[in-house]
Amino acid sequence: MLDNLVQKSLEHSAEKPGDYIKDGVLYCGACGKPKQKKIHFPNMGDRLVGIACDCTESEKASVDDANDTAAFETMMERRRIEDSIVDPSYRKVTLADDDGANPKISKICRKYVDQWDKVSTENIGILFRGPVGTGKSFFACCIANELLKKRVPTAVTSFPRLLNLLQNSKDRQGLLDRLSTYKLLVIDDLGVERDTGYAAEQIFAVIDARCRSNLPTIVTTNLTPQEMDAPETMQYKRIFDRVAEMCPVSLLVDGESRRIQNAQRRKELARELLL
Numbered sequence: 001m002l003d004n005l006v007q008k009s010l011e012h013s014a015e016k017p018g019d020y021i022k023d024g025v026l027y028c029g030a031c032g033k034p035k036q037k038k039i040h041f042p043n044m045g046d047r048l049v050g051i052a053c054d055c056t057e058s059e060k061a062s063v064d065d066a067n068d069t070a071a072f073e074t075m076m077e078r079r080r081i082e083d084s085i086v087d088p089s090y091r092k093v094t095l096a097d098d099d100g101a102n103p104k105i106s107k108i109c110r111k112y113v114d115q116w117d118k119v120s121t122e123n124i125g126i127l128f129r130g131p132v133g134t135g136k137s138f139f140a141c142c143i144a145n146e147l148l149k150k151r152v153p154t155a156v157t158s159f160p161r162l163l164n165l166l167q168n169s170k171d172r173q174g175l176l177d178r179l180s181t182y183k184l185l186v187i188d189d190l191g192v193e194r195d196t197g198y199a200a201e202q203i204f205a206v207i208d209a210r211c212r213s214n215l216p217t218i219v220t221t222n223l224t225p226q227e228m229d230a231p232e233t234m235q236y237k238r239i240f241d242r243v244a245e246m247c248p249v250s251l252l253v254d255g256e257s258r259r260i261q262n263a264q265r266r267k268e269l270a271r272e273l274l275l
Contacts, residue, residue: 013050028053072151079153083178084165090141090156090188094149098142102135105253109139113146120183125217127247129225134253136220140186143218147184155179158188159203166202176205180213190221190243200235207242217246225250 013036018029025048026036033053040046052060080086095113098106112119112126126143128136144154169175179185187206193199210217221228228240244250 008050013052013056024048028055031055069151076148076153079155079178079181083175085157085162085175085178086155087157087161087188090137090186091145093138093141094145095142098138102139102253105135105139105251108249108251109143112143113150116147116150116152120216123214123216123246124249125219125247127243127250128218128220128253129223129250130253132222136253137188139251139253140188140218140220144184144186152184153182154184154186155182156186156188159190159193159206162187162206163193163199163202166205176209179206179209180215182215184216184218185210186218186220188220190219190239191223191227197233197235200233200239204235204239204242207239207246211242211246219243219247 013026015026015035016029019035020027020029025034025038027033028035031054033055035051035053035056036048037051038046039049080088095106095110098109100106108126126140128140130136141156144156147154165175166172187210190203193203228243231237231240
């Protein structure tokens with residue numbers, strides 16, 4: 001039995017081109033570390049056994065990392081199918097797509113990703129506010145997708161989507177509970193839902209559920225600080241107070257509408273191609 005184990009260890013550390021023998025032991029030609037070791041066994045004497053050099057350890061770590069990533073992606077895809085919370089249109093952008101037009105916001109987004117362990121422990125969310133089309137959703141989604149690459153369970157959705165799901169769900173509480181399965185939740189478009197008592201009640205339920213989970217939340221809104229400070233109803237006052245509590249960082253994303261810029265570029269391209 002022991003003989004078989006010794007033989008298998010030698011097979012795992014087999015000689016490759018560039019390897020060399022020194023003092024009767026095989027060394028890796030790439031990292032220069034031994035791939036074999038002499039060990040004394042009772043009744044067997046000194047025997048060579050195979051050991052892992054730095055290259056082998058690195059290769060194993062890469063394989064393990066790839067397997068972990070594949071398992072994480074499978075789990076996230078299953079969640080997306082099961083709860084329907086995630087909007088697929090938000091899953092494409094990363095910080096590599098940032099054009100740098102708003103360097104201050106870009107820097108904060110990168111630092112948020114880099115400091116994730118600390119901001120998540122302290123439950124620090126971000127409120128992105130500003131006019132339509134300036135890039136609020138883009139930056140919020142970039143953060144979420146960058147964290148996904150680090151195998152952090154994140155979801156990006158919108159208040160209208162959640163409102164629709166809650167309205168049609170047979171298990172309203174189950175849907176609210178599933179919000180806490182994501183380490184980071186991005187909720188887009190606060191304030192675009194219809195201003196009704198029912199809508200406000202559902203939005204507060206979403207905000208309250210996320211707040212009680214003690215996990216970071218990122219919110220985007222077109223509302224101005226004045227509108228959030230002095231809402232027309234007490235229901236929205238409660239909502240905005242909770243958002244302020246969850247999102248101590250409030251960032252104004254302003255400038256010319258990127259949607260208008262993109263539409264203009266598409267018009268110019270269409271003229272070149274077709275006219």
